[in-house]
Amino acid sequence: MSQAVSEPRTSSVGATAAYADGKEVLVEVTDLKKYFPIKSGILFQREVAAVKAVDGVSFKVYKGETLGLVGESGCGKSTTGRTILQLYRPTSGSVKYRGQEITNLKGESLRRMRREMQMIFQDPYASLNPRMSVGRIVAEPLVVHNIGTKKEREERVAELLEMVGLNPYFVRRYPHEFSGGQRQRIGLARSLALNPSFIVADEPISALDVSIQAQVVNLLQRLQEELGLTYLFIAHDLSMVRHLCDRVAVMYLGKIVEIAESEELYTNPLHPYTQALLSAVPVPDPAVEEKRQRIILKGDVPSPINPPKGCNFNTRCPVSIDVCFETEPELVEVLPGHWVACHRVI
């Protein structure tokens, strides 16, 4: 339980030999931090504080897998995804894509890297420019990267639309003529235009009707098989994550508290926060549901501007002890492939 015990087993990355056997690491995130400065002053602004949206996150994403990133609103899931894609420049830390450091890329080399990593957005209504036709939206990546002639682009757009299950005749239409699910498919077609291998899906289904969610998830799975995609799937729908993801990372207040393979995490959650989170998932079985014990966390998430000393979770943790208020727990592999950051687990 002490630091001394945990240290030898600590590595900077939450990955295991057992799981990683024969698997290629596609994206490696190490101690990633993203602080948003809070400024004050009328003309000459100085930084008075920082929102620690992502505060030292490390994980690996293996080629061909789906890594789920769950946590409650405001815990830094989306920021993590965007920082990996360099849509936000990280405050510190490293992101490696196929072993290449990408946090320091600029200009043309960054643009070339963007072909490899794409994003799917949460809000299908905000993620498509209302003034552009579907054809132009899907072709935009090709235009930006100057790929193909006009004719070739048109063919590629038709191909992409078919790939996501839309009628290629839709190219002349505008986003407002489509439903949420159809728009999400258009967004998907756009992100597939450049043949990326890594896709950050930022809650791609949480804005959709339940009936449409399944369609989009199935589409994501089919595309993963056909195109060999790797997903970082950001979500807060735990049952959907269990269905879709190979591994799951749980975030709380800018930090990863637990990573494990999907089944392992759901059957054997070790971190008290993960346990509380999973206890909130309803079970579609009245008998089980009756006996389900909910762990109700007290209080609110502390402000990421001023996170608590020691373990981030100590203000709400039902099992906290003195050391939790003193030292920050490291992410430790307690079972093969199962990493937890908690003083009480070790």
Place this chain on the structure above:
Amino acid sequence: MAVAEGAEPLTLAGEEKPSNPWLDAWRLFRRNKAAVVALNVIIVIFLIAISAPLLTRLEILDARTGEAARHTINPVNLPQVDSYPDPLTCARDGQDQNPYWCSWLSEEALLEVQNKYCFRPAPDPNQRQWCYLLGGDSSGKDWLTQTVYGAQVSLAVGVLGATMSLVLGLIYGVIAGFYGGRVDNIMMRIVDFMYGIPYLVLVILLQVFFTEVARTYQGTERGGLVGFVLDLNSDMGGLLFLFIALGSLSWIGMARLARGQVLSYREKEFVEAARAVGASNRRIIFVHLLPNVIGPLIVAETLAIPGYIFTEAFLSFIGLGVQPGTPSWGAMISEVRTRGGFFSNRFILIVPSIALVITTLSFNFLGDGLRDALDPRLRGT
């Protein structure tokens, strides 16, 4: 490839109406009757303003020679009277014995009007009575001709003022909003500062300054840039300086609006998607931001046009607008203060006022229609 598993029904209407946001806006606009009428009125006013020299046919008898001479806008050598009455006033006042000349109409139509109002040539050229269709002022300016030419000034001020303020405000606001941070902060503090300057007072001061400069240089040999600008200004009837005075402050409101719009769209996910794809800042501004931002700005600018027209009329009314001799509705209204004035000819006040009201109301209705059609928030997309 087969349609994906369980996709929503892929309806493909046989012949679909072409739909794009601008076309939709046009359809919505056409549904607004008041706006369509206003647009047509504005088009007509435009046509009248452009073809003013063709429409007006101001022939008056030279007071000394007694021969018909053509004066386009400003007659010369007419006897100073209280005002030149319109035919109705002539008839009412029992002066219909004498007035025999009218302007404005073709000769055939003129004859008709003359017949209708029993116009007769005066027996004695020295006692001629003058009469215009809508009367005229004390120096013999035909009020209808003045009104038609006045439309040129009002529309030029309205449209060019709006265009200038739109372009300046858009450039300024987009730069501030897009680059954000310190750039935004400094640029917007400048705008805040300028917002504190009373608009009309600054415009008046600038006009006073410009007229003073023009007067200083009057008659002197002038060259270089100052001479060129002064010449250009007097060729434009004093409008150039008016534009500069109006434009110096009118863009700041537009800059704020543009900045706000850009700020709200800059964080939208489709802009982020464009970034994720690797689009350049230029592409994001021109392809993604501008088409979305421009709608509310056009609406605001259309609704601001009456303000420019009124400002010009006001300045011309107090003698700081267009140069004397340039027909302008504001200057025409100010004739009320001169000899005779309102009580000798009601049309002196009424005609330019109605022209002003119709024009500004039309722009207001047009702006309302455009807002309903262009503002996506009201359309719920």
